[in-house]
Amino acid sequence: MQIAIAGAGPVGLFTALTLARRGHTVCVVDRDPGPAADGSWSRAGVMQFLHPHGFRPQVRWALQSALPEVYDDLLAAGAEVRQRPGAPEESAGIYCRRSVVERTLRRAARRQRGLRWITGHVDRVLVSGGKARGLQVDGAELEAELVIVATGRSTRLADELRGPVEGGSCGFSYLSRMYRARAGGPGCDLRAPSLAVGPDYYSLVMPQDSGTHSLLLCFPTSARDTALLRTETGFDRAAAAVPNLAPWADPDRFEPITGPLVGGNLTNTYRLQGPALGLPPARGLLFVGDAVATLNPVAGRYLSLALPHVQHLLAVLDDPTKDLFDASLALDLWAEENIRPWYLDHVRSDRTMLHRFAGGRLDLTEPIPSDVICAAAALDPSIAPLAGQYFGMTAGPDVLDPAQGRVRALLRQGWQPPTVGPALVDLAALPVA
Numbered sequence: 001m002q003i004a005i006a007g008a009g010p011v012g013l014f015t016a017l018t019l020a021r022r023g024h025t026v027c028v029v030d031r032d033p034g035p036a037a038d039g040s041w042s043r044a045g046v047m048q049f050l051h052p053h054g055f056r057p058q059v060r061w062a063l064q065s066a067l068p069e070v071y072d073d074l075l076a077a078g079a080e081v082r083q084r085p086g087a088p089e090e091s092a093g094i095y096c097r098r099s100v101v102e103r104t105l106r107r108a109a110r111r112q113r114g115l116r117w118i119t120g121h122v123d124r125v126l127v128s129g130g131k132a133r134g135l136q137v138d139g140a141e142l143e144a145e146l147v148i149v150a151t152g153r154s155t156r157l158a159d160e161l162r163g164p165v166e167g168g169s170c171g172f173s174y175l176s177r178m179y180r181a182r183a184g185g186p187g188c189d190l191r192a193p194s195l196a197v198g199p200d201y202y203s204l205v206m207p208q209d210s211g212t213h214s215l216l217l218c219f220p221t222s223a224r225d226t227a228l229l230r231t232e233t234g235f236d237r238a239a240a241a242v243p244n245l246a247p248w249a250d251p252d253r254f255e256p257i258t259g260p261l262v263g264g265n266l267t268n269t270y271r272l273q274g275p276a277l278g279l280p281p282a283r284g285l286l287f288v289g290d291a292v293a294t295l296n297p298v299a300g301r302y303l304s305l306a307l308p309h310v311q312h313l314l315a316v317l318d319d320p321t322k323d324l325f326d327a328s329l330a331l332d333l334w335a336e337e338n339i340r341p342w343y344l345d346h347v348r349s350d351r352t353m354l355h356r357f358a359g360g361r362l363d364l365t366e367p368i369p370s371d372v373i374c375a376a377a378a379l380d381p382s383i384a385p386l387a388g389q390y391f392g393m394t395a396g397p398d399v400l401d402p403a404q405g406r407v408r409a410l411l412r413q414g415w416q417p418p419t420v421g422p423a424l425v426d427l428a429a430l431p432v433a
């Protein structure tokens with residue numbers, strides 16, 4: 001089949017490579033020309049490029065099974081596979097900067113037989129008589145029998161053929177900074193990301209590749225007076241005052257390799273392929289990656305859903321008894337079962353977390369949010385196996401439902417999920433040492 005893919009981010013490239021390896025003729029189109037001759041890469045329009053990324057086991061499994069040499073190239077580029085002490089081997093994630101993952105995928109795509117690359121802007125999807133027939137790229141027509149849109153979270157392509165976007169802003173913003181070990185010193189040796197809940201923010205340490213790591217503050221977008229945190233000194237002072245960040249901001253051991261980076265407009269969104277469930281947008285037009293859904297990234301979940309979503313598509317396309325309408329429906333049904341529950345879980349958790357960060361109490365007449373149930377595992381060990389499945393995404397978020405009653409009882413007795421560290425307002429006002 002002649003396949004045109006709009007967008008060469010991680011999901012577009014995973015899709016392009018795997019389809020080309022199945023013997024299809026693939027043309028991938030991206031407006032980003034890639035790294036400059038000096039190796040720098042500004043990655044305009046992909047705000048998350050330099051923010052911390054965690055690649056959960058599902059991403060590792062997808063790469064190992066579908067693109068094994070890309071996985072090996074990643075390890076050769078410095079990526080590390082780590083798991084929590086005592087955790088099963090299959091729970092290991094990949095620790096690597098997103099920029100390294102994208103460079104590795106791009107290199108693989110450039111040498112892949114059957115995969116052609118166009119650097120250009122996709123203006124629109126060409127559809128005639130209810131059938132996708134290609135892309136318009138910088139005014140020129142690119143013919144295809146199957147069109148896959150992977151143009152990310154802000155895409156408007158073929159909007160008129162789809163139903164509305166469910167959701168919107170998740171209410172949180174990112175502020176992160178990347179560090180590396182000073183010459184000769186060891187890098188961040190955490191076996192897994194360290195995510196802590198402060199009085200009104202999350203703080204995260206994300207180990208990455210080649211002795212690098214990222215520190216992150218994720219706080220309500222409505223927070224005031226955070227301007228100083230966005231300065232180099234302000235960020236480093238704040239990081240030194242947050243318990244789980246402080247060891248990894250130590251200037252004697254680590255040096256920053258970026259300035260503090262702002263990540264705004266973070267969203268929880270979900271969208272069907274076409275106007276309604278079971279109605280494709282057009283024959284031979286499919287959407288993958290962030291063009292389907294986005295989740296508040298602080299939990300680092302979405303690629304663990306987006307790549308298996310594509311793997312499901314591949315299985316349908318491989319099946320000679322299925323046609324392109326079946327492929328569209330299969331993507332929707334898989335997303336309804338596997339992506340939408342996480343979208344709803346994030347919407348509920350983010351809403352209640354924003355309320356708590358603003359000083360509100362949990363409403364015990366409503367379902368207890370997942371983060372609170374997981375925090376209660378420290379008191380009630382019978383919840384720990386459920387929390388393990390939730391964190392590992394080896395089951396959907398409803399795996400926590402049986403613990404609702406027990407955690408509600410704990411909350412009624414006065415227990416509250418603990419927080420650590422100073423309040424955001426105090427971090428933002430720390431005096432210069």
Ligand SMILES: Cc1cc2nc3c(=O)[nH]c(=O)nc-3n(C[C@H](O)[C@H](O)[C@H](O)COP(=O)(O)OP(=O)(O)OC[C@H]3O[C@@H](n4cnc5c(N)ncnc54)[C@H](O)[C@@H]3O)c2cc1C
Nearest residue numbers: 007009010011031048053054122151152289290297300303
């Ligand atoms: C701050 C942040 C942190 C995140 N952290 C994690 C994490 O830790 N773990 C995780 O699993 N997920 C994380 N995510 C989610 C993850 O980054 C996305 O799910 C992922 O980028 C989606 O890949 P994609 O290929 O669908 O889209 P993108 O990565 O957005 O790529 C889209 C591509 O399309 C191109 N493009 C767009 N429009 C056009 C056009 N009209 N013509 C031509 N080209 C076009 C762009 O240049 C780009 O290359 C995070 C997201 C954010 C915002």
